[in-house]
Amino acid sequence: MLVSWKYRPRNTIIQRLDPRSRLIFLACVILGITIPNIWDIRLIFPLFLITVGLYLLARIEWKDVRRTWLFIFILIFFIVGLNGLLSGRGGPTSVMQDTSAPLFSIPLFIPGTTWGFVLKITIVRVFFAMTQIMRMLSMAILAIPIPYTMDPNIYGITFRRMGVSDKVSFTMDLAFRFLPTLARDLSITIDAQRARGYEMDSLKGGIVARLRRLAPLIVPVTMQSTVTGEEVIDAMDLRAFGTAPRTWIRALSFAPRDYIFMGLGLAIFITFLVFKFVFGVGEFWVPPEALAWANG
Amino acid sequence: MADAPLVVENLSFQYRTRPEVAIKDISFELHQGEMLLIAGSSGCGKTTLARCINGLIPRSYRGKREGSIRLNGKEIADMPLADVAQVVGTLLQDPERQIVASNVFSEIAFGPENLGLPRDEIIRRIDQVLKRLKIEYLRDRETFNLSGGEKQKVALAGLLVMQPSILLLDEPLASLDPASAHEALEIFRGLADEGTTIILIEHRVEDAISARPDRLMYMEDGQVRYLGGIEKLPPEIDHHKVKLPASWVVERIRALGERMDYVPPAKLKTDSDPLVVFNHVNFGYNEEKQVLYDINFQINRGDLIAVLGPNGAGKSTLVKHAIGLLKPTAGQVLVEGKDTRKMSVAQVARVLGYVFQSPTHMLFAPTVKEELAFGPQNLEFPKAAIDKSVRESVETVNLNGLEEYPPLGLSFGQQKRTTIAAVLAMQSKIMVLDEPTAGQDYANYTRFMDAMCGATERKKSLLAENFAATMFITHDIDLAVTYANRVLIVSAGRLVADGRPEDVLKDFDLLERCRVRPSSLLRLNLEMFSQTGSFMPAEKLAQYLP
Numbered sequence: 001m002l003v004s005w006k007y008r009p010r011n012t013i014i015q016r017l018d019p020r021s022r023l024i025f026l027a028c029v030i031l032g033i034t035i036p037n038i039w040d041i042r043l044i045f046p047l048f049l050i051t052v053g054l055y056l057l058a059r060i061e062w063k064d065v066r067r068t069w070l071f072i073f074i075l076i077f078f079i080v081g082l083n084g085l086l087s088g089r090g091g092p093t094s095v096m097q098d099t100s101a102p103l104f105s106i107p108l109f110i111p112g113t114t115w116g117f118v119l120k121i122t123i124v125r126v127f128f129a130m131t132q133i134m135r136m137l138s139m140a141i142l143a144i145p146i147p148y149t150m151d152p153n154i155y156g157i158t159f160r161r162m163g164v165s166d167k168v169s170f171t172m173d174l175a176f177r178f179l180p181t182l183a184r185d186l187s188i189t190i191d192a193q194r195a196r197g198y199e200m201d202s203l204k205g206g207i208v209a210r211l212r213r214l215a216p217l218i219v220p221v222t223m224q225s226t227v228t229g230e231e232v233i234d235a236m237d238l239r240a241f242g243t244a245p246r247t248w249i250r251a252l253s254f255a256p257r258d259y260i261f262m263g264l265g266l267a268i269f270i271t272f273l274v275f276k277f278v279f280g281v282g283e284f285w286v287p288p289e290a291l292a293w294a295n296g
Numbered sequence: 297m298a299d300a301p302l303v304v305e306n307l308s309f310q311y312r313t314r315p316e317v318a319i320k321d322i323s324f325e326l327h328q329g330e331m332l333l334i335a336g337s338s339g340c341g342k343t344t345l346a347r348c349i350n351g352l353i354p355r356s357y358r359g360k361r362e363g364s365i366r367l368n369g370k371e372i373a374d375m376p377l378a379d380v381a382q383v384v385g386t387l388l389q390d391p392e393r394q395i396v397a398s399n400v401f402s403e404i405a406f407g408p409e410n411l412g413l414p415r416d417e418i419i420r421r422i423d424q425v426l427k428r429l430k431i432e433y434l435r436d437r438e439t440f441n442l443s444g445g446e447k448q449k450v451a452l453a454g455l456l457v458m459q460p461s462i463l464l465l466d467e468p469l470a471s472l473d474p475a476s477a478h479e480a481l482e483i484f485r486g487l488a489d490e491g492t493t494i495i496l497i498e499h500r501v502e503d504a505i506s507a508r509p510d511r512l513m514y515m516e517d518g519q520v521r522y523l524g525g526i527e528k529l530p531p532e533i534d535h536h537k538v539k540l541p542a543s544w545v546v547e548r549i550r551a552l553g554e555r556m557d558y559v560p561p562a563k564l565k566t567d568s569d570p571l572v573v574f575n576h577v578n579f580g581y582n583e584e585k586q587v588l589y590d591i592n593f594q595i596n597r598g599d600l601i602a603v604l605g606p607n608g609a610g611k612s613t614l615v616k617h618a619i620g621l622l623k624p625t626a627g628q629v630l631v632e633g634k635d636t637r638k639m640s641v642a643q644v645a646r647v648l649g650y651v652f653q654s655p656t657h658m659l660f661a662p663t664v665k666e667e668l669a670f671g672p673q674n675l676e677f678p679k680a681a682i683d684k685s686v687r688e689s690v691e692t693v694n695l696n697g698l699e700e701y702p703p704l705g706l707s708f709g710q711q712k713r714t715t716i717a718a719v720l721a722m723q724s725k726i727m728v729l730d731e732p733t734a735g736q737d738y739a740n741y742t743r744f745m746d747a748m749c750g751a752t753e754r755k756k757s758l759l760a761e762n763f764a765a766t767m768f769i770t771h772d773i774d775l776a777v778t779y780a781n782r783v784l785i786v787s788a789g790r791l792v793a794d795g796r797p798e799d800v801l802k803d804f805d806l807l808e809r810c811r812v813r814p815s816s817l818l819r820l821n822l823e824m825f826s827q828t829g830s831f832m833p834a835e836k837l838a839q840y841l842p
Contacts, residue, residue, distance in 0.1 A: 152398050153397070173396075173398065173402070177396060189657050195645055197642040215661075216660045219704075220659065223659075227656065228393050231388060231394070232393055234352060235393065235394040237356055239407040239455075240381040240410040241406075243378035243410060244378060246412055247418065249415060249418055
């Protein structure tokens with residue numbers, strides 16, 4: 001199976017929260033970091049601790065989430081490594097004014113040539129990397145648990161109750177319903193073509209050549225989906241979809257804990273705005289002591 | 297007197313996109329609790345009639361409609377679809393495509409939700425319908441993981457919850473194994489007895505009659521050729537187009553004086569060195585889920601093997617081991633003496649060619665010719681050999697003149713033949729067919745199977761001519777009776793029987809344990825075995841009766 005349900009019912013405070021309050025909290029955190037463009041580790045670090053705390057409360061089994069984390073770590077390593085440590089130019093690094101002396105240097109040369117450069121690690125760069133990692137993790141750590149801890153059956157109603165139309169909201173549910181069907185069709189087609197000697201590892205050449213090599217998989221799966229789509233439309237029409245405002249059988253209701261949670265999100269958002277725009281705190285920051293120490 | 301639930305008068309319809317009339321001048325009336333069986337081959341107009349009755353025509357499918365359909369006295373064209381949906385519940389052929397929610401409870405709730413019913417009422421109705429169909433245990437399950445039979449019950453529950461007075465069942469048995477199909481028919485009968493009017497569209501009349509329909513409507517070319525009781529069917533009903541019980545076919549053949557040219561499959565040979573060997577094969581996707589247990593058998597030259605067993609028994613898993621798509625977790629599979637663990641799927645493909653159930657899962661090329669060249673190219677045949685192989689396989693399955701056509705634009709039967717040709721072109725030694733008859737109506741599938749397996753006194757069958765052995769996975773026990781010289785029965789991951797059809801299939805206790813239902817043709821063959829000495833189709837059996 002290519003797709004398996006990641007969600008599992010768990011008796012945790014996180015899963016008892018209304019999904020709307022979780023999405024609102026996530027939005028508050030992302031907007032709180034990005035709108036005032038916060039890069040100050042004194043603000044990022046406490047937020048990071050809060051989000052780690054929430055992640056632990058979700059009690060997701062490590063084996064379920066291992067691959068996702070691996071992917072996230074690789075991504076962050078590349079972004080941070082390439083941006084912050086190596087180049088130090090452009091992108092998010094523009095917030096950093098590096099005037100500190102190098103702590104140590106790593107020469108990176110292709111052996112036997114003079115191609116390469118000397119990587120200078122400075123205290124500013126180290127702080128920049130730490131801040132950027134925590135900044136990204138604070139958002140990722142809130143988003144990653146969602147597929148594991150939010151019942152796929154309530155995505156539709158969640159969006160409906162946040163003001164999205166019946167039809168668009170139900171599309172969310174439909175997508176979850178047909179994802180495994182699509183995955184199954186793909187896996188049958190892969191088997192069918194492999195039995196005809198097709199090998200996926202032999203995807204060579206440029207983009208066009210690769211796409212041509214993928215046609216034996218893409219065409220049948222697209223055809224299957226089209227046929228399925230037509231029948232699903234008939235089936236939905238025959239059960240009166242879209243003829244009147246619909247009832248959503250699954251009810252959502254805010255409990256006191258949801259108000260507290262959303263309040264916390266809002267507080268983070270406002271705090272960050274106030275720090276940045278009232279007190280002028282939030283730019284990239286390195287402790288002066290560390291800078292003084294590094295500069296000898 | 298109250299109006300009849302359904303009155304159809306002089307109904308005709310022509311799709312806007314087609315030149316010919318789809319149905320012509322159809323009239324009938326149904327009463328409460330009546331069950332009508334509608335039979336006919338594809339293109340006879342039964343699907344169009346169904347779409348007229350459930351209101352998809354004229355709403356979703358445009359065209360010219362004449363005549364009238366009244367539901368409880370009201371003309372259907374004047375009713376909003378939401379109202380029609382509460383009178384006529386339609387069960388589509390493939391429940392997989394009818395189920396729109398990820399969870400059983402949400403699925404059943406879907407219709408009443410769309411009607412905007414109050415939440416308490418919806419929950420009350422769901423509980424009622426779960427109880428009525430005895431599927432309370434499925435309430436919180438995910439729909440994707442249900443078995444075919446369970447999916448259909450859930451789809452049916454999703455209709456019954458809207459409390460329709462008429463149920464329209466469009467080939468409801470097509471995706472079920474025979475045992476589940478039989479259960480479904482029992483449920484339909486029960487619903488009719490409780491007062492639901494039922495229209496059952498099915499070309500497998502033999503199976504459908506076990507639901508004891510009150511009347512049969514037989515359609516051809518968009519017209520009703522027969523409408524009446526099921527007992528004494530007139531000769532207009534063509535036994536080549538709908539599947540009738542074997543004894544009925546025998547009577548018809550005798551009355552019509554037809555003769556059939558049939559040569560039974562060659563007897564089993566055991567002396568050759570085997571092409572494929574299964575040696576204590578075990579397989580599981582993980583430690584908790586074992587699928588195959590200690591499978592041992594060989595495929596020899598001259599074998600025509602039918603693999604029988606219910607859905608989920610492990611038939612496909614077993615065959616996937618033969619073609620190298622799966623490797624055993626213990627034991628070994630040898631293909632021409634080599635362990636499949638040491639072979640790529642492409643290497644195994646030179647020996648075993650596999651035709652998947654649905655042509656749309658494998659057809660992709662812009663022309664038939666390119667489609668057929670795909671396999672040989674992957675196997676790195678030289679150019680000249682590819683051309684020759686493609687030309688010969690086009691010839692063999694009779695696709696002449698269609699070489700430059702897009703395979704996806706062909707009819708279903710032609711697509712099916714294209715998939716066979718695609719495997720032929722690879723010059724594999726063993727042909728493996730997964731559910732060769734699925735998705736085709738009776739007339740098409742008998743024609744297809746005759747073209748593949750039919751032999752005459754002078755000429756071997758297409759499969760026997762081109763392959764050293766053939767293996768087909770099927771639900772259709774009649775295929776095993778007519779076309780196989782060896783039967784394997786797989787049940788709960790174990791190979792429980794392996795032998796000649798006449799030896800294996802006479803053990804009805806075994807068949808019942810393995811959820812394989814004996815057909816009328818099997819019963820008749822067993823009764824007459826002392827005279828015939830081998831299994832054969834009903835048409836041939838007729839010649840042995842005095």
